[in-house]
Amino acid sequence: MAVQVSLWHHFLHAVRSREAPRAQDYQRAENEVLALLERVHALDPRFLVDYSRDLGAFQFSLRSSEDPLDVEVPLWVDAEALLIEELEAPEPEDSPALCHLGVPREAAGLEQWKTEDVFSTCVDESNGQCCGHIVPGKVLRVLKDLLVAAIVYCRHHRLIPPGSLNAASLREEQLRLSLLVSSGWRKIRFNIVPVVRRKQGAPTLEWTQLMPGFPEDTLRRIVGHGVDLVPASTQHWRTSSGYPLTQLLGVLGSLRGHRLDSLSILDRVNNESWRDGGQSPGLTFDHLKVALLWASALFPTPEDWAELQGAVYRVLVVLLCCLATRNLPHPLQPRHNLLRSCGLDLSAVYQRVESFARRPEASLRIHATHLGRSAPPRVDTGVKALLQLPASDPTYWTTAYFDVLLDKFQVFNIQDRHRVLAMQSVFQKTKALRREES
Template identity: 45%
Template sequence: SSQPCPPSPRIFIPAQTSASHWHSYLGVIVSRERQRLEHFQRAEDILEPRFLVDYARNLEAFEFALCASEDAVTMEVPLRIDGDALRVLACQPGDTPAGHRPGLGTFCLEVPSPGTDLEDWTSTVDVMERGDGTGCLVPGKVLQHLKELLVSVIVRCQHLFLLQPGDLSAENLQEDAMELSLLIRGGWKTIRFDIVPVVRRRQEPLRLKGQQSDRGFPKGSLRKAMEEAHFVPASPHCWRSSTHLPILKLLQAVDMLKGPHLDSLRLLDQLRVQDWEEEAGKGSLTFNHLKMVLLWSMELFPSPEDWQDLEGSVYRLLVILLRCLATRHLPHFLHPEENLFQEEALDLTSLYHKVESFAQDPRRFLRFHFGLPARTDSWPADPSTRALLHLPFQVYRIQDSMRRSAMSQLLSKIRQVNP
């Protein structure tokens, strides 16, 4: 609409200087992070000892605290099975029932000859017989078996008064989904946990296209994050490779570095929820998108000098985010051939204008408010040109040749697609 937007009621955070304004905004985000972590830990105290076995990770709590939205917590729990004893085969039309086409990048996990030590999964959970007499571990049947086990544990916990009224809701278990969803009370807040069964296999380190070993990351972190392949249900009949945990491991490695790397992610994610959300029914930028932007920023701007202050660090993420929005192409960090914008119903032009409005006038947005978002319309121009020319990037004294060439590297890494 060409009509001006009504002003938004706001809660202002006082600031004396530009730098303090950035850090005041971040300070509110970080203070809320502690409360979110407490909610998660209270819910986890109900979930873990009663329902999960061999669970000893803190990555989910780490992500939940970073994210500004109230999205479900994805909890990938490994099956007690020797994944290295399975054979991974691309799903073929004959591997699925008639009328069901296997998706791209889906796999069958073939069970080898009898006698292989696979615990009791192949006897307790039925396998799909194939023409040559071998069988495959079927995701739908694994999920059904785990669901039955989960329901029986819930009933037993209730019978023994190990659950208080309101602690847990299992109503989402009735849905035909590729995860087991439980609503767990965490203090006064209810948190949704999507429990996903995972088959883990050792793998040779991936050779990432165009990426130098550990460039911008702590030494060994890329290799450690990708030393295992994780297969999760893609459909009732096929599995897919998951990068959820490897990406979280990389973020955790970034947290070990000096500099406001994750603070930049925190700040942009708060803006995503507060000012960049689309109208109901439309796809929006996600926390997962911003995670990828940060990881690309780490590789394209590897020098510690690029991450000395919060404002400069945020602008490095903005340069890449705006370029990806302009070209409509955000490569997955571990699988650059995959465009994360391709399958999303996103209004990338609208998102571009919103992000650019912040880049041009950040002080206008570095405040918490309720009500309608600030108006973000701007004059029309070629987005790809504006992404490169209208950011005050030169004020950060980029002098050495490696960092001066970062933008040309970015243009070659992120495929040129006309907006």
């Protein structure tokens, strides 16, 4: 056990050693992006600059992966004065909800959003309230042209270092305007995304009952931010909850324990082992982040996160269950499945994650001297059937059920009598269920 503990902490030390340089690289690269966006705002005041950079640097420092990062460009518009015309989703799990962004006929102060470059007149005269829509495809086209002009200006006035910015992908038609920025030896890809900030549409506080590990006043503040809108297609907008989820991640960083350490370790393993050094498609940092948020809700006590190996396995058992059932619920909208339509071979991803959970030592190697004899597998081959139980019975999505999984992987170390009794009760229930099935 001492060797295993040492191995986990060696790996964590290697991950942590990269955090400060990554944060510095991010801030230098973001400075260049902000310089561009400041010029964009000067050219067209309808596009604002978001200076809330602490969250971006904080999140980037936790990652080993080099997936693109979103930089949101808020639109200067009173979102509460607009008409949100939601489209009915074909299926409940489809998401997020799509909508049109309508401009009321009698609304004042929206004249700048009725210009032809971003607006489409409503052809349905029977719609008495709405005179037309703000079209995301047109907004993107305007923003792309402004970015090109801003790049030329900033290069000419030496506001960005020569050769540090690659804007070749701006020529592509896409919903995110991509920029590749060099910072030191690292290249960081930013996706520039127009966003409509709004207070309405915030999730109800009913979902806070699912998040007992978070202070309620903090949850109220984060949820009060609302749910923003970003382009979903050239004609439709969709809801986006990236900001509150990152805020929730920040809350975890203020709590005692190894919550964020477990995320950093799994992101490094995901990037290097499960995705072959980032060369293969697979889980994203956002998938792992959501698994951590659920794990923090299901395991709310400080003792659950006091030991590093156990903290990692708390995220792992949630992730394995989600992959086995092909359903990773959104923390704010549990009916929204984040694995639906992700385009991944979930069976192959599951096999890699389960292989790590059985024998993590090989993936934790920093160099050859850190790997001793191969440990025996932590669990037998029947674990996948156990992991699939929440798909047929959602009542299994409880702490006691996941405690059973922790016990199967030999990392259940809780002494609380009530937790142990609840875990044993679920374990007996699953044994009886498997006897019936056989």
